[in-house]
Amino acid sequence: MNISGDPNIAVAIREYFDSGHTYEVILDMLKCNHDISISMRTLKTHLKESGLYRRGNYSPLPEVRCAILSELRGPGQLFGYRTMWQVLKQKHKLRVKRDVVMRLLRQLNPQGIALRTRRRFTRRTYHSMGPNFIWHVDGYDKLKPFGLALSGCIDGFSRRLMWLVCGATNNNPAVIAHNYINCVKSLGVIPMRLRTDFGTENGTMAAIQCTLRHAHTDYYAGSSSHSYGSSTGNQRIESWWSYFRRGRYGSRDCGFAVEERELDVFPEEGLPVGLCGDPNIEEYLQQAVQQNTLQQPQDWESATELYLALKDIAGF
Known part of the structure; x- marks a missing residue:
């Protein structure tokens, strides 16, 4: 099979490779998400021809340092070197060794390293300026054995459920992006920030969010409008069903108006047929x-x- 002849597959392989997935995982995702079955040898040959290597061709150290400093100004101050390494790869598209990240964190965040070494962690305080300040997106996999995959999104301030969709899959990037676009179309606004876990199914939605926010001038404009975090740390969507009190205390609507024509440029392709994962x-x-x-x-x-x-x- 000539992978290079299909630009969509070539782009998918590059995205999976840049996200740090192993060769075995890349092969599995190609089969599940694109219905493409290739051998390990074919994959390695394609990566070599595309100049994609696990070793060498690392990002400049000053660029890596700047990216780490930007993450340390936010929740990244609580990251260990493994999580920071993943963020650098998936969010900043940097290629760096894990031991380099570990050494830089020791230099740039010695206090955080000391707290983690003593296993004394600082309890994080959740802060939201108002509705549409940040949306939290996650999937629920407990019903997948029955062919039912759930995708949900919640507003971090009001805990309003932005969408809760049951379908054939919640691992297809096209499906998650479709849910996001439908929600934005119905509301006419996009959030100031969007938070997801590191799953590759969130990549297309994150790219659309950053694209729609690229012309804005606030602190979280552009690529800063999306952030990755562990699924366990995404508590607002993880516990949306819990008891809460409604109220707005000096808050403001943080969403940005968006017109439908701005959303029409994102083609919705690759959506599965059917409502259940088990035919x-x-x-x-x-x-x-x-x-x-x-x-x-x-x-x-x-x-x-x-x-x-x-x-x-x-x-x-």
Whole structure:
């Protein structure tokens, strides 16, 4: 197979490689996300022809130092060298050795190193200036064995659920970007900041967010409008269902108006067909709906009734 002949596949391989994934993981993602099966030898040959090497061709040290300093001005001050190394690769597109990152962190953040060594961590304080200041995006995988993948986004200030979508997959970048664009179209605004974990499914959405914010002049404009963090640290979306009090205390709407024509430039390609990740389960459910003249739900109440009806039909 001539990978170089397909620019989309070549770009995907470069993105996966730059994100630091192993060769085995790259092969697996090519098969799952692009339905492309190639051998390890073919992959290595393509990487070599494209000038992509794990060793050598490292980023200039001053550039790496500046990137680390920019991260240390925010939540990055709590990062260990492994997390910082991932951020440098995925967010700043820098190629650097982990031991170099470790040495730089010792120089630039000795206090943080000392706290981690003594395992005395500073409890982080969550701060949000108002609605649409930061959206948190994450996926829920517990129902994937049944072919149901959930993707959700929550506003960090009001804890308003921006979207909660159940579909065939939440690992396809096109699907996550589709959810983001639909939400932005319905609201007419984009958030000041967007936070996700390091999953490659968030890459397209992050790129769209940064593109839409590139012409703004605030502190978080452009590439600073998106930030990566561990899934466990993304507490606002992880615990959106928990109890909370509503109120706005001297806050302001931090969103930026966006017109639909600005969103039309992002083609929505690669969306999977179907609503369930397991085609057999989806076929069974569709037949059950048709044979029992059940109606498609229009709200959460009718969705609950349909779920209970299907459960009785299946005998669960």
